Amino acid sequence: MREYGAFTKKEFLEFFRTYKYLVMGLVFLLLGIMSPLAAKFLPELMKEFMPEGMQIALAEPSALDAWAQFFKNVTQIGLIILVILFSGSMASEYGKGTLVTILAKGMPRKTVIFAKFTAASAAWTGAYLLCFLTAWFYAWYFWRGEAWSAALLFSVFCLWLFGILLIAASLFGGVLFRTIYGSLLFTGGIVVLQFLLNIVPKAGKYLPVSLASQNMALLQGTAVTADLAWAAVTTAVLTVLFLAGSCFVFGKKQI
Amino acid sequence: MKVLLENLPLLLPLIIIELVLMTVALVHIFRHPNYRFGNRAVWILAVVFIQIIGPVIYLLFGRGEDE
Amino acid sequence: MNALKIESLKKSFGANTVINDMSLEIPEHSVFGFLGQNGAGKTTTMKMILGFLEPDGGSIEVFGEPVVYGKSGTNRYVGYLPDVPQFYSYMKPMEYLRLCGAAAGMGPGETEAAGTRLLDMVGLKNNGKKIGGFSRGMKQRLGIAQALLHSPKLLICDEPTSALDPVGRKEILEILEQVTEKTTVLFSTHILSDVERVCDRVAVLHEGKLALCGTMEEIRAAKKRSGIYVEFREKEEWKKFRGLPELSHLFIHAEASGRGAAIRTADVDRTGNEILQALERHEMVPLKFEIEEPGLEDLFMEAVL
Numbered sequence: 166m167r168e169y170g171a172f173t174k175k176e177f178l179e180f181f182r183t184y185k186y187l188v189m190g191l192v193f194l195l196l197g198i199m200s201p202l203a204a205k206f207l208p209e210l211m212k213e214f215m216p217e218g219m220q221i222a223l224a225e226p227s228a229l230d231a232w233a234q235f236f237k238n239v240t241q242i243g244l245i246i247l248v249i250l251f252s253g254s255m256a257s258e259y260g261k262g263t264l265v266t267i268l269a270k271g272m273p274r275k276t277v278i279f280a281k282f283t284a285a286s287a288a289w290t291g292a293y294l295l296c297f298l299t300a301w302f303y304a305w306y307f308w309r310g311e312a313w314s315a316a317l318l319f320s321v322f323c324l325w326l327f328g329i330l331l332i333a334a335s336l337f338g339g340v341l342f343r344t345i346y347g348s349l350l351f352t353g354g355i356v357v358l359q360f361l362l363n364i365v366p367k368a369g370k371y372l373p374v375s376l377a378s379q380n381m382a383l384l385q386g387t388a389v390t391a392d393l394a395w396a397a398v399t400t401a402v403l404t405v406l407f408l409a410g411s412c413f414v415f416g417k418k419q420i
Numbered sequence: 421m422k423v424l425l426e427n428l429p430l431l432l433p434l435i436i437i438e439l440v441l442m443t444v445a446l447v448h449i450f451r452h453p454n455y456r457f458g459n460r461a462v463w464i465l466a467v468v469f470i471q472i473i474g475p476v477i478y479l480l481f482g483r484g485e486d487e
Numbered sequence: 488m489n490a491l492k493i494e495s496l497k498k499s500f501g502a503n504t505v506i507n508d509m510s511l512e513i514p515e516h517s518v519f520g521f522l523g524q525n526g527a528g529k530t531t532t533m534k535m536i537l538g539f540l541e542p543d544g545g546s547i548e549v550f551g552e553p554v555v556y557g558k559s560g561t562n563r564y565v566g567y568l569p570d571v572p573q574f575y576s577y578m579k580p581m582e583y584l585r586l587c588g589a590a591a592g593m594g595p596g597e598t599e600a601a602g603t604r605l606l607d608m609v610g611l612k613n614n615g616k617k618i619g620g621f622s623r624g625m626k627q628r629l630g631i632a633q634a635l636l637h638s639p640k641l642l643i644c645d646e647p648t649s650a651l652d653p654v655g656r657k658e659i660l661e662i663l664e665q666v667t668e669k670t671t672v673l674f675s676t677h678i679l680s681d682v683e684r685v686c687d688r689v690a691v692l693h694e695g696k697l698a699l700c701g702t703m704e705e706i707r708a709a710k711k712r713s714g715i716y717v718e719f720r721e722k723e724e725w726k727k728f729r730g731l732p733e734l735s736h737l738f739i740h741a742e743a744s745g746r747g748a749a750i751r752t753a754d755v756d757r758t759g760n761e762i763l764q765a766l767e768r769h770e771m772v773p774l775k776f777e778i779e780e781p782g783l784e785d786l787f788m789e790a791v792l
Contacts, residue, residue, distance in 0.1 A: 167589050167592060168589055168590050168592065170589065171585070171586050171588075171589030171590065172586070172589075172590070174586075175575065175578075175586050178577070178578065178582070179575065179577060182577035183483075183577060184444070184448075184479040184480070184483070185480075187441075187444060187479070188441075188476050188479050188480060191437050191440065191441055192472075192476065194433070194437060195434065195437050195472065198433055198434055198437075199434070202430065202431070202434075206427070249480070250480065261573045262569070262571075262573040263573045263574065263575055265539070265567070265569050265572075265573065266567065266569065266572060266573070266574075266587065266630070266633055266634075267586065267587065267590045268537075268539070268559055268562070268590075269537050269539075269559070269562050269565065269566075269567035269634075270559075270562060270563070270587055270590040270591040270636075270637065271559045271560065271561075271562040271563035271565075271590070271591055271592065272559060272590035272591070273558075273559060274557065274558075274559065303430070306430075416557040416558075417557055418557075419534075419539060419540050419541065420534075420539040420540075
């Protein structure tokens with residue numbers, strides 16, 4: 166446990182001193198602010214820039230639009246930033262050989278995996294929470310009670326869980342291929358594979374990617390919690406498999 | 421534009437974030453002579469003129485090792 | 488008890504056999520010099536001792552416990568200094584040692600005390616810089632500090648002095664000499680004077696096997712009197728001696744130099760007599776007739792050539 170704590174601390178220190186926390190925190194804060202702002206003001210801005218006399222019907226923006234922006238931004242920008250930031254973690258340890266002296270001290274190899282997963286998950290959770298709370302505050306400021314809906318928390322949780330899966334996938338990719346690109350391609354491949362599988366009728370119900378695509382459906386009421394239960398279970402199982410795989414493969418790697 | 425000016429306090433955090441990122445990146449550029457790619461002039465221009473993305477790209481990719 | 492016991496170790500990378508049936512024992516409290524040319528397999532052997540590389544055959548035991556590839560259980564006895572130690576450049580020396588201490592399962596107080604003492608010993612105590620700004624010599628010294636942090640019973644150093652300037656080398660050797668009182672040391676090098684200075688046992692690795700192994704005294708004794716040096720006053724005398732038919736077979740293994748030659752032989756007494764009798768027969772008096780005792784360099788060259 167002491168090794169685990171120390172190595173996790175080292176990961177946090179690394180995130181901090183290599184500006185990863187700063188970038189991640191600020192980008193997610195930015196996404197949290199931008200999403201409701203965009204929902205609120207884009208229609209009005211568009212009206213101003215329209216040529217005189219042109220009529221377009223624009224619905225009055227609602228809190229749902231803000232959440233639509235939020236989920237779109239976090240999935241398209243936030244998750245990508247997360248994976249890019251974390252994909253070099255294993256690669257730089259392999260590439261520079263910095264683990265040699267640490268492992269020569271008798272620290273179990275799986276500790277490296279768990280510590281890295283913990284630190285990255287904590288960073289993601291913190292940044293995502295910051296993003297969500299900011300977005301909520303702005304949505305509340307513009308639309309008050311409308312900003313809240315019963316399905317909101319579960320919907321937000323689903324995207325969080327998907328992020329955790331991506332962390333485990335990029336860790337496994339990094340352990341397996343030893344390079345940043347290996348990690349990125351593996352993680353990207355996992356997502357693309359799910360898009361392909363999604364074509365199969367009824368497969369979507371079990372695919373983790375639903376956790377990142379059905380968020381608005383949950384808020385609009387076209388999907389219910391039970392529809393995503395299986396996807397959540399698959400995601401959790403896959404995360405555990407990726408971690409176990411990482412430990413197994415890393416235990417067999419020549420250093 | 422009127423809409424944006426009326427809601428300036430709401431936009432203030434965005435400006436602060438941009439300024440923080442820019443300052444951190446600029447300080448790092450001036451303290452370190454070596455970059456993974458590009459040179460000092462290019463990075464200063466990128467960080468100052470490309471909002472948000474410039475500093476982020478610098479801090480994540482362009483930044484040299486600690487010396 | 489043996490600090491390290493290697494039995495018929497084998498390792499190849501593809502078609503390239505690096506270690507071929509090597510056996511080695513290092514008793515406790517010895518300082519073991521591990522010699523070999525570049526690429527002889529010294530680093531490979533060390534990585535197998537640490538469980539970082541998988542041997543193709545044979546076994547390794549550290550203090551009686553078998554080394555298992557991919558597991559680091561036996562490493563708690565071992566301190567390791569890689570040839571070019573790599574650190575997290577964003578950390579400061581003490582922060583790094585704290586991480587190492589925890590990785591070795593040491594308590595915070597213990598780490599703090601040992602870390603402060605070792606940083607003092609290697610001359611990095613008041614260095615507030617991050618490791619990224621360190622020179623090569625400083626990194627090597629920090630490397631020794633981290634290797635000794637958990638008071639290992641076996642210290643393995645891979646070419647600790649090779650990349651350093653003379654001052655840095657001297658510092659490292661002095662540090663090594665200090666720790667030999669309590670610790671068994673295995674260190675690889677190709678700088679022979681370093682070995683003569685600190686080691687009491689040597690092994691020479693050549694073509695995947697130990698070409699030579701034992702205490703310094705044993706090796707010196709076994710290889711004693713390995714050459715006879717004969718020199719004459721005049722070049723003419725030397726030419727005459729060189730042309731003697733009864734001695735021609737000796738000159739196959741000779742290094743000539745001006746008016747004399749060093750004659751290599753396995754049996755010094757017999758060859759010596761032959762030469763002396765020939766000299767008497769032809770009424771020649773040499774300037775020098777000398778039995779040569781080889782230095783480590785000669786032993787090394789002999790072993791690998």
